[in-house]
Amino acid sequence: MIYPYIPHTDEDRKIMLEAIGLSSMEELFSGLSEDILLSDSVPISHGRTEDEVQRMIDSIAQRNVRGIPFLGCGCYDHIIPSTVEALSSLPSFVTAYTPYQAEMSQGLLQAIYEFQSMICEITSMDVANASLYDGANAASEAASLMVGAKRHASVVLVSSTLHPFTLQVLQTWAKGTGKSLRIVKEKDGVVDLSLLSSLLDSTCAGLIVQSPNRYGLLESYEGVAEILHEQKALFAISNDPLSLAMQKSPGQWNADIAIGDTQSLGLPLAFGGPSCGFMAVKEALLRKLPGRLVGLTEDGKGRKGFTLTFQAREQHIKRERATSNICSNQALAALMTTIHLSSLGWDGMLEAANQSYAKAHYLAYHLAQLPGMTLVWDKPFWCEFPLVFSDSKRLRKFMQELRNEGIFAGVRLSTLTRKVKDELVLLVAVTEKRSREELELYLAAARRVMK
Amino acid sequence: MIYPYIPHTDEDRKIMLEAIGLSSMEELFSGLSEDILLSDSVPISHGRTEDEVQRMIDSIAQRNVRGIPFLGCGCYDHIIPSTVEALSSLPSFVTAYTPYQAEMSQGLLQAIYEFQSMICEITSMDVANASLYDGANAASEAASLMVGAKRHASVVLVSSTLHPFTLQVLQTWAKGTGKSLRIVKEKDGVVDLSLLSSLLDSTCAGLIVQSPNRYGLLESYEGVAEILHEQKALFAISNDPLSLAMQKSPGQWNADIAIGDTQSLGLPLAFGGPSCGFMAVKEALLRKLPGRLVGLTEDGKGRKGFTLTFQAREQHIKRERATSNICSNQALAALMTTIHLSSLGWDGMLEAANQSYAKAHYLAYHLAQLPGMTLVWDKPFWCEFPLVFSDSKRLRKFMQELRNEGIFAGVRLSTLTRKVKDELVLLVAVTEKRSREELELYLAAARRVMK
Amino acid sequence: MRETLLIEQSKQGRKAYCFPPLDLPKGFQQALPPLPESIRREQPARLPEVSELDVVRHFTRLSTMAHGVDNGMYPLGSCTMKYNPKLSEHIAKMDAFTKIHPLQDVSTTQGSLSIMFNLLEDLSSITGMKWGTLQPCAGAHGEYTGLKMVKSYYEKRGETGRTKILIPSSAHGTNPASAMVNGFAVVSIGSNEKGQVDLEDLEAKLDDSVAAVMMTNPNTLGIFEQNILLISKMVHAHGALMYYDGANMNAILGMATPGEMGFDVVHLNLHKTFATPHGGGGPGSGPVMVNNTLRPFLPKPDILLTDSGYVLDWDGEDSIGKVSMFWGNFLVLLRAYVYILRMGSEGLRSASAHAVLNANYVAKRLCDVCEIPYGEQCMHEFVISLEEYRQNNGVRAQDIAKALIDKGYHPPTMYFPSLVSEALMIEPTESESLETLDAFILAFRSILAQAKEDPEYVKGAPYTTPVGRLDEVKAIKEPNLRY
Amino acid sequence: MRETLLIEQSKQGRKAYCFPPLDLPKGFQQALPPLPESIRREQPARLPEVSELDVVRHFTRLSTMAHGVDNGMYPLGSCTMKYNPKLSEHIAKMDAFTKIHPLQDVSTTQGSLSIMFNLLEDLSSITGMKWGTLQPCAGAHGEYTGLKMVKSYYEKRGETGRTKILIPSSAHGTNPASAMVNGFAVVSIGSNEKGQVDLEDLEAKLDDSVAAVMMTNPNTLGIFEQNILLISKMVHAHGALMYYDGANMNAILGMATPGEMGFDVVHLNLHKTFATPHGGGGPGSGPVMVNNTLRPFLPKPDILLTDSGYVLDWDGEDSIGKVSMFWGNFLVLLRAYVYILRMGSEGLRSASAHAVLNANYVAKRLCDVCEIPYGEQCMHEFVISLEEYRQNNGVRAQDIAKALIDKGYHPPTMYFPSLVSEALMIEPTESESLETLDAFILAFRSILAQAKEDPEYVKGAPYTTPVGRLDEVKAIKEPNLRY
Incomplete structure (x- = not known):
């Protein structure tokens, strides 16, 4: 009985069962009553060897057509330097978990710190997290942040020019939670901000806009931050980060939250995933930022070192009082973006x-x-x-x-x-x-x- | 002026030239007279970016047809486990030179030691080197070894059933050196060893045979070693090493030299190269073995460690008194074989x-x-x-x-x-x-x- | 060894990459207006200016200061750090998968769609559920999705009073957090002396304000909830749903299914149970599987197999909508599919059996030197308490964990679940051999022995790493979160 | 850190790999006779029996005990340890190249053949030669091939009395060894006070028994042989040929060609000059380029471009025949071709210019603390003598080299060429930035300073490696060359 990826020999099993005081593998599951234990194997196919799997996948792959x-x-479909795949494939990066044990994870932590820094630079914001799932989820995390940041606010203003999928993810987010979206309509293909003042009231936690927007058009946010801030509402801008080489950044529009997806910075098309959401905020919002954060500090001997920090915000500590439930993020995709930007x-x-x-x-x-x-x-x-x-x-x-x-x-x-x-x-x-x-x-x- | 893979900025060049006391890059070549310096750039194309090269290669690649x-x-075309490519691509293996500096190359040295060991095991021989170019060159190195091992011997007996290319490489080897090949003819598709005694004389250094031979047929070498050894001639057998799982090994035929190519053990077709020649010999021939050898020894504190050894045999020390000129070998291909055999x-x-x-x-x-x-x-x-x-x-x-x-x-x-x-x-x-x-x-x- | 930040290695004008020159007609380029000044960015971002070799060395060196499963045993409880097959990595790099756009016409993406469709079918079999979605990008994202469906289900039924989720106190932090972000209130259920759900407490808290009970089984103590069928019956009797957190699914593959246990919704962690790499924290994938009751609420789009092949189905008015940008972390799904193809039905069952064997073996070999509060018989992981070492020697669980680093092991999960004091949660996974386990046990025991003989030494660990224990207070008091 | 041999981790019955079951008809399998007993092997070879994860961890750990260009500067003189582009590695893994059989019909291998044909054309331009072969697998193999052609050339002309090769005493060991294996006698030529060929000595030794003069230019001292045109004239006047060892070609790409210098045959090292990786010792590639005189003697087969595409040409009765099994190390050729495509004409020239700049800069920055016997103006590499440190402080070149390891640098080439005592040969290559060079210079100077202040410390280096200096005598006296 040899199955892939299981190192045990018959002899091993015997020794181990003896040590435990059992006489069969079945007894390991004696805690499961008979009415729970499956009588039959689950109806999926038998195992295949590497060669068989590769052949099968090769044949499936032919049903994908490239153009x-x-x-x-x-x-x-942007150009990606060869360094990105080569370096992000290094096994110590790929097969590591979240760097909870800082001492044995300095390399990973430093790479995340560099990612955070680059996102801050590109968005002109103060602090960025270690990544979120994708651009759409970055928008819903921004919505959560906004709602959590303003008392009694339950409405999030969103531009009708957001990417349709981002809007759908936001609608899902609002569903059943007592929060709601209020659409700011568009005019001539861009968000009509002349409507903003009339839509904005004390229930509004903030506004989310996007540029380039769903049509690819660039939007201008002159004066928007001021209107929102007067109502203690927050301003979030979603951008394709590569466009920020040319157009004004969220920081330059005086936004509070910058979001988006780094797919355009080093990630392949990959049928849409994994990509890598990001969020950067003004310093004042640091403790409301969802997701992981890496900081630089020192050890007992004064040696500089990186560590996960501000973990008290996160779900594994704060549990039901957390403002986000995110745990796994897109670390390896963030690393790819970091290598990409380092190369470019x-x-x-x-x-x-x-x-x-x-x-x-x-x-x-x-x-x-x-x-x-x-x-x-x-x-x-x-x-x-x-x-x-x-x-x-x-x-x-x-x-x-x-x-x-x-x-x-x-x-x-x-x-x-x-x-x-x-x-x-x-x-x-x-x-x-x-x-x-x-x-x-x-x-x-x-x-x-x-x- | 930015060229790929050259890190120098204009500023760097200025600083460096100043330090050297020169005022232009051209002056670096002042040692070259004008009649040597090229007046024009060499007629190859201009540089291309990564994307351009990848596209060009993609289009060339389409002119290769697989079947x-x-x-x-x-x-x-044997099955190769996925571990082989994944692990042999680790950058510290790929971008290292020959492990001359043992202290910082223990990993590489150990991998070679394991390769040597596996070749010995498969061939049933005593000692194997760190690889040779390919199977055909292993044959000509064997011929050199034989001729070098017996005084006044200049003839090498070779089976007519050797792979035609191996025979051609041997013919090239003999050309102009005063050494010669004497063909042992075949009968019914295998070498006719009944002719051996009549062909063998005191000028003969040894015999090289191959199984599976040029037709794919397996040969029997019963009693051959005895006949050769009586004349102080050496016996070399070339095998596809994978076949040695089934057929008798050189050691079992009492051969002195085992040669071949490990292509069948973990190396892709790759249009024929790189593959990886090997040679293993009886202990008595250790100091006549060409190529690199790794041995286990100790450091000053008694810690076990690996090092290149018996280097006095090699060209960089022995120069014109060396018996082989080999320097670079096929180390990375040997590593692939080592991983392959470790997996299988x-x-x-x-x-x-x-x-x-x-x-x-x-x-x-x-x-x-x-x-x-x-x-x-x-x-x-x-x-x-x-x-x-x-x-x-x-x-x-x-x-x-x-x-x-x-x-x-x-x-x-x-x-x-x-x-x-x-x-x-x-x-x-x-x-x-x-x-x-x-x-x-x-x-x-x-x-x-x-x- | 230390590596400076790449930005510190930066030099103006140095380049690691060049683009082909723009080859549009000169006239066009000259006529092309720049962006209007009002929206134009002028200030550069500070990014490294380095050579390609600088980039290569920087990240290569950083990789040598990281530890993955490929480097050594990683018994991080609840994370299932099993071996990530090289075959999956190879396949996930194939152009045929990486160079496909998510919005290509479906006639050109039948390969990718078929992988998703078949993966869903296999996950259905494995969980005993009927339907599912592959969109969620991580376990917590799966929880979010699953609970959102629960919410929609009750809204559809008009049972808007169901506002609570009951969660055992030992649950992962994501459970209450996911409940919260979906607008539920969280009510904690206690554990009994066997480390299992306290039925009385559950019964007391079950009423028609409860939307669902969220459980991990085996639970975070590595103990199988033996009353699970009874619990399901109790919960269903109150009209509430059963939610299965698949974090510990690696214990029961092919042995039992959440479906048979009575669960209505299940999320899986492909990056745990199905051997896709954790990547230093992600990307993962958190498919959600449901029975018929919840099917109408699954995210859009669904993948259907029609006479003309696979299609994306956007119908379904009760769907909760999209939960991620496109179709999910496809390259992670692909790896999981490869793993399932390799293992097959019997292989998966064997994986769980050996994961449980390994955990029990290690527990048995440690139980004489440390307390295992709920007994050493466990499923795929177990939790020890080092409270006695804290009290007798002043050595805490964290100290033991750090000392393991010097022996080349990644430490177990620390201080979780909180109902065990000075907890370390150990999950060897089925990937580790008897020899590796024995070496780990030996290392662990020698550290415990040293904790008694020379506690100060253990409290100072690790010693072999580029940095020692870091000042976490300073990290917060003087935040330095970017260059 | 130490890693046991994989065979020591072996356990009977453990498996890292399985093959698909043999699926031939049962009847056939039963009827199939085994190999005759007389030729059948019965005894197994001792190979590791381990798990896939064991294999992965073993070689991953071994890789952490190795040092390549990707890990840090590698100024190993005469080896040209430049950056190996990741693009080349990516391309060399494409199925379209790795899965092509060498004996497929040429109509199905036009892609690979076109790469070889075009690479040869580019190498012709770069060397100023007309024709060439890509078959040799390494530099020494190229020497073997080139000298074999020289031999055949004279045999064809009936000048069988030309039995000597003149080689400067500073030459690489492969030069005399290659001459020897081709049946030539080796005569050494002396150097003058400038480190260049002693013309008088050369003249004295030139006669009609000389087949060729074998030179490296710049020579192994990193010095350009300024009399090269005169030398060529002298040699040709005696009816002998000029052989160019391309080991140091990285100094003159696009600046000068062996052809213009008067050489008749040239070998290149693609793994040095053209950035293909050294792979821990190979595979390399050693193309040989020749002028019209030697063309008829090139190995078979040649690649020709005909109206029906590329073909392998086996004609040519004067050919020396084959020198390797198939067509050469194709995947190495492919990488070199990618490198040339990337660099282009100007890029290659720039590479050499910067290689020379780097060497001169380092030489200049070290010349006040160590002797550079033939002056600090050099080409792409230079040789220092640490004789004074040996005499004054008892510290040898090897000690300095080992101390560099502790600073993270691979040591330079030691004790070569032998005409410099206590030699270290330093070749930075163009890949290294000013900052890296400055750091190296600082490290080197600090070691030299320490050699004076605390020589014992330096003599004990390295200290940071898994093992210290190894007992090489024991390695020979008690050989342990296999498990």
């Missing part, structure tokens, strides 16, 4: 952002010349833009024809919202990774279909 | 060998039923066998039809020998990795063509 992705909506530096990050901007605008400019599709809103965008088609038959043909060229042309907004009104909107994302040839291939195919 | 390989002839153990090695044997015989048995092809020699074989076709048109069609099924049907012996007489011989290799389905696919296609 040249002009797909975005929260998951982008600010210049590299800026270059990636600038090139994405330029290439997206190049494609948008030329597509806008074609009949049957328009760039409806004259708003600044970064690497993703909404094309509105005149009819859905045309759109479908467009996507199919490009597919025949090996191109994934974009994401229909209705895929995210399941709403008929969004069926004519195609979101096209262009990163620095898309070569000139790929852009021209896209344009040539588009011209053929839309002439 | 289900029934190909052997010294390079076999003897039971696993035996299982791989037994299954290869059974599957090869299954295929051979059924192919032998078909018209137009025969298994000419009634000799035992292990995982590879020679099919002789009645005409070459049929053979070509056979290979093409199987190709259409995604199968590489075998290697024509003439591919190795460039001889017309070998054009009708197809060498078919079957490893434990070939599934039953693949065998049946082969047979079905064969039946269609050969009916």
